[in-house]
Amino acid sequence: MARDLPFSIQLHSARLFPPVTDHLPRLAALGYTNVEPTETLYDDPSALRETLDESDLTALSGHFSLHMLETDPDAACRIAETLGMRLLVCPFAPVEARPVVTDEWRRFGDRLAAIARLLRSRGFGFAWHNHDYEFRPLRDGSMPIQHIAADPAVHLQVDVAWVALAGIDPQPWLEGYAGRIAAIHVKDIAPRGGRPGEDGWADIGAGIVPWPKLWKTAITAGASLLVAEHDNPSDFDRFARRSIDAMRAFAAMTKPEPSTPAR
Template structure:
């Protein structure tokens, strides 16, 4: 199963090296077959689709802001349809909009469930993308993520590095939400005190995250997309190249023993 997954990369990682679309031929040459856009790329979705097609790239998932999904879901679905997406991801809740108490997080989870059901009726899967704040305990001991994902209609795009930065082991969460993990962000954390110029992030496979076992757990949990991401690379091409090399190694490790023996 692992070898069937497309090699994917988040275009947010290329935002400091514009235009990101200029990187498409190189990404394809490296072996990526899929990219994950954000709303910064949706001004002309038809033009983006044409550029993707020219490099034989797909965009099977994309990040969409909450205000668009709630306020203009028809527009979001139109963008996703043009780009050939099957997964719509809501990636962030601004600090000023984050609930402070459990009941408000429950209500927020209800809002996401409403979005999820609407999108499913239009043929799309829906997932919430986490940062660290969803894994920080509330006063009653629960975590926001538990209320966000209370309704089975809401799937998850787990950013395991952000989970780790909250002081939580991500593997039990991948296992606990098996069947509802739509995608995983493959991100790495540099050793403490290093890569300061890159905000402490690292190229995939060069940091402290135990990615070989996490990759296996993500695949076992049903993730259909494993998407490389770096929030602040100083060199996007370096990040893209090193990360796909690492992901190829992880995928090789997770091949069934029978297929390895047959080689």
């Protein structure tokens, strides 16, 4: 895989098929080498680390709530250190606390920058994970993502499918934030009307997101983790199997052709 990036998967995708940790040996057998946990799995970080080690899996990134990152960053850092994480990701702003107008989004961006600087001082990276609402214009024409990422300290975990669902072409955004793309959520969207039982999401490579092109763009933009995700799979094992097959194909396309020795 280009730049020795691990094949990664978000464990949120397995939440409907508990216990989530039972899937780890099967994920490793499929060829995944890294997983991304969420806060629901942090009750016993040492036990989780032991389970990951038994399957020879890493957890280089993890999702942490805005509440924990702001009110108990020491706990977040202890969890991350125990699990061997290098990137802490804030996955969303709760609806009841979500900014509405431009000034509120600017202040929210300042809060994220403060988190980013604190985590960096502890040796960790920080990224914001987007949904579609960050790419919907505000009354003044700006977008929330522009205020979220106004400070260079805030990096991004770009969920490409959510960008596309906002009606935005993800490629210019990936290119525009090159150097600040810490990770990517590799997610796919079913053709219109498809997969209603899975909320319109698709296995990676089976939908309409142009992943062969975007995979290369993401790597060029500096993403060090490309993480498979499906928000509501009806069969997690199927999703994991088909998605790593697709990601292997995308990765193979990005490898440079071997040079021919001069005669």
